[in-house]
Amino acid sequence: MATPAKQAAIAELTDRFRESGAAVLTEYRGLTVKQLKELRTSLRANGTYAIVKNTLTERAAKEAGVTAFEGQLTGPSAIAFITGDPVEAAKSLRDFAKANPLLIIKSGVLDGRPLSAEDITKLADLESREVLLAKLAGAMKASLSQTVYLLAAPLSQAARTIDALRAQVSAGTPAPAADAAPSSDEPAPTPTEDVAAGGDEG
Numbered sequence: 001m002a003t004p005a006k007q008a009a010i011a012e013l014t015d016r017f018r019e020s021g022a023a024v025l026t027e028y029r030g031l032t033v034k035q036l037k038e039l040r041t042s043l044r045a046n047g048t049y050a051i052v053k054n055t056l057t058e059r060a061a062k063e064a065g066v067t068a069f070e071g072q073l074t075g076p077s078a079i080a081f082i083t084g085d086p087v088e089a090a091k092s093l094r095d096f097a098k099a100n101p102l103l104i105i106k107s108g109v110l111d112g113r114p115l116s117a118e119d120i121t122k123l124a125d126l127e128s129r130e131v132l133l134a135k136l137a138g139a140m141k142a143s144l145s146q147t148v149y150l151l152a153a154p155l156s157q158a159a160r161t162i163d164a165l166r167a168q169v170s171a172g173t174p175a176p177a178a179d180a181a182p183s184s185d186e187p188a189p190t191p192t193e194d195v196a197a198g199g200d201e202g
Helices: 004-019 033-043 054-064 086-099 117-124 129-171 191-198
Strands: 022-027 047-052 077-082 104-110 113-116
Touching: 004 054, 004 077, 022 086, 033 047, 033 077, 033 086, 047 054, 054 077, 077 086, 086 104, 086 117, 104 117, 113 117
Parallel strands: none
Antiparallel strands: 022 077, 022 104, 047 077, 104 113
């Protein structure tokens, strides 16, 4: 039976798994305290980096429903618990591993789905959430501007036509013959009405 201290450690790790959107298992054998501090600093904006005990982590992962690390909790292990942007966190891990080859990225989990080391590298190659949102906002703005232009164009043309007609009326210019023609809704005047309007000639 686990001691109270171990039970508390398992409970804490279980909560970390549940509260994180992603987690990445690494082996840090050979890294110095200074290098580990640098890695923690690079991850600070999006998560935490914790050195863990394999047996306790295995139990905590099982309780949290995480199966991605089964059979991989060997050697000196540390986990990046990611609560922020997983793409940015993956970039930090990838870049640190390039500069410090002793850091080995083993596997990960993202929204409950297991990730291989290759998957994490591909994740790091994606654009960050902020960049994608900025691109989406730009596309939406361009689309909205285009829609407004298309809606405004007929209104502008109609306004110019009305202004032109008003200018003609103000200048006393007779309206075009087509405009003076009776509408199809009104009957044309009869010959008798035309004579009456002109006065009695006899």
